[in-house]
Amino acid sequence: MESSETPDPQRETFAPSQRDGILYLPEGSALPTDICICSGRKATKVITKALRNPRNPKTWYSRQPCVKIGLSKKHCDDNNIGIALTLSVLVIGVAIFVAGLITLEMVSLIIGLLAILVSGFFRARGPIFSENPSADPLPIQGANQAYLQQFPELDLNLEDD
Numbered sequence: 834m835e836s837s838e839t840p841d842p843q844r845e846t847f848a849p850s851q852r853d854g855i856l857y858l859p860e861g862s863a864l865p866t867d868i869c870i871c872s873g874r875k876a877t878k879v880i881t882k883a884l885r886n887p888r889n890p891k892t893w894y895s896r897q898p899c900v901k902i903g904l905s906k907k908h909c910d911d912n913n914i915g916i917a918l919t920l921s922v923l924v925i926g927v928a929i930f931v932a933g934l935i936t937l938e939m940v941s942l943i944i945g946l947l948a949i950l951v952s953g954f955f956r957a958r959g960p961i962f963s964e965n966p967s968a969d970p971l972p973i974q975g976a977n978q979a980y981l982q983q984f985p986e987l988d989l990n991l992e993d994d
Contacts, residue, residue, distance in 0.1 A: 848985070849862055850985050850986065851976075852986055852987040854974070854981065855973065855974055856974075856980075856981060857973075858900065858971040859971075860970070863901060864903075865983070866902060868903055869903055869904050870902045870961060870975075870980050871904060871975075871977055871980075872905050872907070872979070873978070873979025877904070879901055879903050880902060880909070880912065881899050882902050883896075884899070884963035884966045884973065885963070886964055886965070887957040888964070890953060893956055894956075897966050898966050898967075902960075904960070908960060912959065912960055915955065915959050919952050920952075922948050922952040923948070923956075926944075926951075927949065929945035930946055931945070933945055960975055961974065962975055
């Protein structure tokens with residue numbers, strides 16, 4: 834087998850592309866993890882991120898498509914802090930909500946529910962998210978412009994003019 838094989842045309846159709854700050858990831862393809870998706874610099878850690886829609890509460894705590902992304906040390910630390918704060922607010926919100934159920938206090942119920950909703954929104958928001966996690970290709974938002982520059986521009990012109 835030669836080391837300089839011709840590129841597989843079918844493989845190129847599965848390559849990620851970008852347009853207007855949105856990264857499009859076709860099914861069966863992967864993102865490069867050697868570059869931080871948040872800064873465009875060298876990544877130090879690879880994480881698996883579920884793509885959720887911050888505007889759709891049904892995606893906040895349900896099973897969603899996952900992608901592997903690379904993060905630099907700073908963005909990895911920021912992500913870990915965000916996860917810790919989100920889970921802390923969730924636990925506190927659930928505790929306040931349950932206490933409100935037991936004591937039948939409407940104020941506690943509302944505060945607990947509000948904390949749960951805030952936690953879900955922030956869980957869905959960072960560092961990347963998708964407005965439509967069931968689409969193909971999968972639109973991913975939140976990537977840095979320097980990261981996006983490595984991908985070709987998605988051509989949406991389908992007319993034969």
